[in-house]
Amino acid sequence: MANTPQNLFSIAGLKQLSTSGVGTPLLLLAIMTMMVVPMPTFLLDVFFTFNISLSLVVLLAGIYSRRPLDFAAFPTVLLVATLLRLSLNVASTRVVLLNGHTGTGAAGDVIQAFGDFVVGGNYTVGFVVFAILVIINFVVVTKGAGRISEVSARFTLDAMPGKQMAIDADLNTGTITQEEAKARREEVAQEADFYGAMDGASKFVRGDAIAGILILFINIVGGLAIGAAQHGMAISEAVRVFTLLTIGDGLVAQIPSLFLATAAAIMVTRVSAEEDVGDQVLTQLFDDPKALTVTAALMGLLGIIPGMPNIAFLLIAGAAGAGAYWQRQRIAERTREQELTPPPPPPPENKELTWDDVAPLDAIGLEVGYRLIPLVDRNQNGQLLNRLRGVRKKLSQELGFLVPAVHIRDNLDLDPTTYRITLHGSTIAEAAIYPDQDLAINPGQVYGELNGNAVTDPVFNLEAVWIGEDQREQAQAFGYTVVDASTVVATHLSQTVQEHAHELLGHDEVQQLLDGMAKVSPKLVEELVPNILPFSTVVKVMQNLLAEQVPVRDVRTVLEVLSEHGLKSQDSGALTGLVRAALGRSIVQQINGLAEELPVITLDPSLEQILQRSIETMSETGVAIEPGLANRMLQSLNEAHGRQELSGHPSVLLVPDGLRDFVSRFARHSIKALHVLGYNEVPGTTQIRIVATVGDETGGLAGAS
DSSP, X not given: OOOOHHHHTXXXXXXXXXXXXXXXXXXXXXHHHHHHSOOOHHHHHHHHHHHHHHHHHHHHHHHHOSSGGGGTTHHHHHHXXXXXXXXXXXXXXXXXXXXXXXXXXXXXXXXXXXIIIXXXXXXXXXXXXXXHHHHIIIIIIIHHHHXXXXXXXXXXXXXXXXXXXXXHHHHHTTSSOHHHHHXXXXXXXXXXXXXXXXXXXXXXXXXXXXXXXXXXXXXXXXXXXXXXXXXXXXXXXXXXXXXXXXXXXXXXXXXXHHHHHHHXXXXXXXOOOXXXXXXXHHHHHHSSHHHHHXXXXXXXXXXXXXXXXXXXXXXXXXXXXXXXXXXXXXXXXXXXXHHTXXXXXXXXXXXXXXXXXXXXXOSEEEEEOGGGGGGGOGGGTOOHHHHHHHHHHHHHHHHSSOOOOEEEEEOTTSOTTEEEEEETTEXXXXXXXXXXXXXXXXXXXXXXXXXXXXXXXXXXXXXXEEEOGGGHHHHHHTTOEEEEHHHHHHXXXXXXXXXTHHHHOOHHHHHHHHHHHHHHOHHHHHHIIIIISOHHHXXXXXXHHHHTTOOOOOHHHHHHHHHHHTTTOOOXXXXXXXXXXXTHXXXXXXXXXXXXXXXXXXXXXXXXXXXXHHHHHHHHHOOOXXXXXXXXXXXXXXXXXXXXXXXXXXXXXXXXXXXXXXXXXXXXXXXXXXXXXXXXXXXXTSEEEEEEEEXXXXXXXXXXX
């Protein structure tokens, strides 16, 4: 499409110039040209008008944006607009000094209008008006916006680590997807970039205000010198003409500058919300009729005092009273609508009891105190239901089977702020939260203390503080991980379900897995159950895997191993060990990621012999290892596990395959984060680095690094 004059001045034409990559260079070239090349007064009028229009558009765009990031290009626009205004100052100064001796119309109609009409042709009035505008712009708006930009940039950068950890927490609980987490991280980075750019851009506004003051005095002094010395004008006439032209030029520049400074102040002082500034102000100022009623009463009292401008005060009082009356009518109408809501249907008639009245126990239950009901009530914007749905989806994908739905009910026997997690009707976890506060968790290193209720995080047993929402940014700046009450419950439920996943996998769930595999490998499923193994043994093997935090996603590998070894042994423990060896690569990756080296803790050969004899004795007499030996072994394992946690590495105990099941059951309940692997479960491509050895030395156990 050709760039016709009509097209160049249209929105489509501007977009076409921008996308073609020549729009910005042309604008900068025009700005530089105005500083060097003399311009006719007609073009000066056009550019001055364009400058005022541009500043007004920027101001309105800042007002109507819902979030600061909706106008992320504002710092760049502010820089370009400042350069444009300074270049116009240079061009107009050239015209005023060259042609000012011809009269007040020498610099164009716009400057003449501001010099003659706006200030009435009186340069004293114009100077006072210009000084007031400069004070408002420089001392009030620009200085305040610059300070807010500086503080916002510093606190935004300090709060970035806490915000990133909060995003990771939401991702881990299944509240958000990977794409949403990526978008939030990008938004956090963009927010930091925006406030950092605004901190620098505010210096342009400040410098522009100072430049306006200097240009005013330079033009007046230069105009007097040129008018009196070069053109022979009388001193009084030169003062009148050049002062009016300079004041008009200054006003033309200061008004757009004030617009842009106001836009910058609005952008850095507003709070992100799904409303523009106008809606926020109207809602928060005038939504309560009490404020308008008191205002109307006070204005009415002032309006009846003799000697006061009665009409003005009474008009304002009447307007405020009418607004208060209208607001009260709206509130009363909303109340009537709520009262007219139909009552709930009557309870059904009593019928004879049947087996349908004997409700089965919920697989997973969540009981809440009455103060936590808003968290699970959609009508009160409760977010917990959506978060639990995300947790269930995430766990089902990770564990490999459909996790049962969470049934939520209120329990008046609980404390108002307490919730309880049940499994098949039995309580397995319980904690208290504050629904109207946030939990600031100490991840291990923070830079300040918070005022609030000090507690222990129910999920990770870390130090934490319940704080108000107004302390959230401060806590993030101190390094705390801040989550809301719904996230605490969702994370606690996720951890609890993972630990008890083997109790949720029953015959029906395993049958669903076999039915799904039968569609892909019908022969494998048909030959395995019941020709090789009974169905109950398959269920037990999968439950054993989940009890040791091994997902059952790879159903094919599990069934193939059972089919291969099922005729030799039907012992579920032995079969579980064979399946674990086949799943060794995925088990190690789940523990250590894709790292080529695996740090492990090992047992001293003498201790291995003692444990092997204990197993043989236990199979004959039913007696386990000696209690003193067991306590010393657990203590030594705890010390080695603690060192691994402090170093940021996983705790892995590598033992012979014959001891793996016994040692795993022995340490599982005391050291939950300890992974016990057999030699055959470590892939041959993984390098092993021994970091500690637990052994029998001089009659007692000790951990030797």
